[in-house]
Amino acid sequence: MAVMRVVWRLTAAIVLCATGAGVAAAANTPRTTMAAILDGVTEAPGPALGVNHELLAEALVCGDAGSRDGAVLLVHGTGLTASESWDRTYVPVLTADGYSVCTVRLPMRALADAQVSSEYVVYAVRTLYERFGGAVDVITHSQGALEARWAIRFWPDIGDKLDDLIMLSGSSHGTIAADAVCLQQLKGSTESVAQQRPDSLFLSALNNGDETPAGPDYTSIYSFTDEIVVTSALNPSPAIAGATNVAVQQVCPFRPVMHIPMITDAVAYALARDALDNDGAADVDRIDRGAACARLVAAGMTPVDALINAATYLPAAASIFLTRAMDEPALMPYARSALPGDVQTPSSRPLRSLVSSAFGLAGPRLSVP
Structure with missing residues (x-):
């Protein structure tokens, strides 16, 4: 087994170097840390990553330390890209x-x-975590909160590698806008939009x-x-x-x-920086x-x-409404056990879901001052 592990590390390193896949994620990374990075992304606990490592590496862009x-x-x-946001x-x-700042480009906007x-x-x-040698702070906008929270929930090592998770306008409990999109397109919406409907299987498992x-x-x-x-x-969702x-x-x-201007709002930024610059979450x-x-x-x-x-409202809206309709994807096997016992399939009636969400028929989740 030890021999196979060494062979895997050498093979992976050769592939990364030959294809240039590691340039964005590991630029200026000393060779002595490459094995640690490979260990971190291939041998850590949790579900195996199904996405090609070349794609994962190309999507990660970092500036200077x-x-x-x-x-x-x-x-x-x-509907956005890392660059636009x-x-x-x-x-x-x-x-x-x-700060050492990196962005990740999620697939298909x-x-x-x-x-x-x-x-x-x-x-x-x-x-x-391996490259910069310390805990990572994550700042998300909108749907990005879902990816970060899903990662923490289902990959046990991720939470231990984070200092702060700061969410700007996170759609943590869904949005009636997703139901409205599904209603407009009649046959469904893009996969992630369908997953942001308040009664989706994805959100049921996550929450x-x-x-x-x-x-x-955690700061929201x-x-x-x-x-x-x-x-x-x-x-509040x-x-x-x-x-x-x-x-x-x-x-x-x-x-x-409003939603996209949250990224440039002075108050939101002040709260985010307060969480970054101090121990613990943001403090009003x-x-x-x-x-x-x-x-x-x-x-x-x-x-x-x-x-x-x-102005990124335009490409975001265009990408959402012009992409072909899709249903919500099935839950991955590792997430199915997280569903509540009485939840098996998402609602196929976006109008009923929209009305229910709009009027809060499910009742409040928590009281927020």
């Missing part, structure tokens, strides 16, 4: 402040099966039991004026039990923040409310950056 310990991984949302927003600002997309996050966290498994500090930042991940004061759940309106009452009492509320765009970003970011 910063002066701070560890690394920050940015995970984008539905982060290249003019969190990447340059965090890099300028000494994050329209593919979220279970598959989660493998990209698993690979990224393991690789960054059954402990919503914040041991590992990172959201807005009551989000038009995509629609929330209410009593039953982004809020998860056991996390620090903060609406931007708790810092600045009546502040209007540490926020300089006057400074945060006086700004529309996060410090270090410009109004032009915000406008370009807001």
